[in-house]
Structures are given as structure tokens and as C-alpha cells.
Amino acid sequence: MSSETTRRPLIGVSTYLEAKASWGVWELPAALLPAGYPRLVQAAGGLTAMLPPDDPSYADEVVARLDGVVIAGGPDVDPSCYGSEREERTGPPARERDAWELALIGAALASGTPLLGICRGMQLLNVALGGTLVQHLEGHVEAVGVFGTHGVKPVPGTLYESIAPDASTAVPTYHHQAVDRLGKDLIASAHAEDGTVEAVELPSPNWVLGVQWHPEMGEDLRVMTALVGAARPRG
Secondary structure (H helix, E strand, C coil): CCHHHHCCCEEEEECEEEEEEEECCEEEEEEECCCHHHHHHHHCCCEEEEECCCCHHHHHHHHHCCCEEEECCCCCCCHHHHCCCCCCCCCCCCHHHHHHHHHHHHHHHHHCCCEEEECHHHHHHHHHCCCCEECCCCCCCCECCECEEEEEEECCCCHHHHHCCCCCEEEEECCCCEECCCCCCCEEEEEECCCCEEEEECCCCCCEEEECCCHHHCCCCHHHHHHHHHCCCCC
16 A cells, blocks of 8 residues: 555644643743644544644645645634624634635635635635625524534535535534625535524535534534545645
């Protein structure tokens, strides 16, 4: 068996950049990623590379070294990224992260690198393609700091339906923003019971999927396994 068929795909996952984090005796600035993300990639058969915010001009070079890209969940996208004014309940901006992740998305789309957006990552994918967001949505956060669960229904004939064909899959959820106007060429591929867009994708032959929920907080490996399966090592 050749090394090309045995090498595990390298999946880059974007990270937070926090002004202060604590561990052991230290309290320092940190690039961090909840452990659920690398554990999910590993359980799905991939290797994880953390991608802390960097100069956006380096995104093409970074993505060229990866087999797949995950844009992780996190803070609200700055409304200026989609031409809107900040509303009262929109969180503080993370402009350095917005710029870096938008560049990663652009590089992945341009190179055909498999791309998965999770929660904020799905929203930023939509924004990168010219879409807009609902800045506050009721009913998708159980309590502050507590993940809830609700069902999502796939749209027939979509990539997401091929991954999770169940009529309604219960998913871990924690978000107060959502897709409003879809970005260019994106299609909705799953909805919540209240009609909220819960997954978006680009038509084949791209492997580009965004999910509004947090698979890293559950036990369903199907979405990440599909990304890892689409991520073919390049040499």
C-alpha cells in the first residue's frame, strides 16, 4: 500500500486569539482552540493543524500545505464585513480573526481545498460570498454557556443529505446569529424546525459545507468524516 493511500489528511482548524488565558501558573495572551475540534478531526481519521490569526496575505501559502480547512466557531462576525450597522445585541468585534478567516476561506475556495465552516465559520462563509446575517435570533441558545439540542432536516439532493440522510438529526447548538441572505452560489442544505438555515453548501464538484451547529460538542462523526474523506493528500 502506498504512502499516499495511508497518509492521514492534514486538516487546518482556525483558532481564537485571546488577550488573556489562564493555565497552571500562567495568565498570558493565547491562541486557543477548544479540544473538541482536534478530537473530532482525529476521530474522523485526520490530523489537526491549528491556524491562529496571521497576516491574511499568507493564507494562500498556508492552505496550499493543507488537505482540508475548518473555520471554527467563535465570536460574532463584525457587521461591517457584510455592510451592516452593529445592532445592540451583537458581540464585540474580532477584526483580526475576521480578516484571517475570510482570507483562509478565499484561499480554500480558489484552490478547491475541502472546506467546512462550523457555526461562526458557516456565517463567515456566507459573508465571504456576499451574503448577510441576522444579528439576533431567539431560541437557539439554551442558556449562557450551555449547549442545547434541536433537530435539523436535510434538503433532498444536497451534499449534506448524502452525509446525514436522517429526516431529522438532533445536533448540539449554541448561536444567536444566523444566515439571512445567502451568498453567491450557496444553497441551503438543512433547516431547523423554525426555518432557520442550519447548513449551506456550494454545488458539486466543490466540497464546501457550512453547518450552524457544533459537531465537536457531540458524538456524530459524519460531517467531519465526510470532510476528511474529501481531503486528499497532495504529496
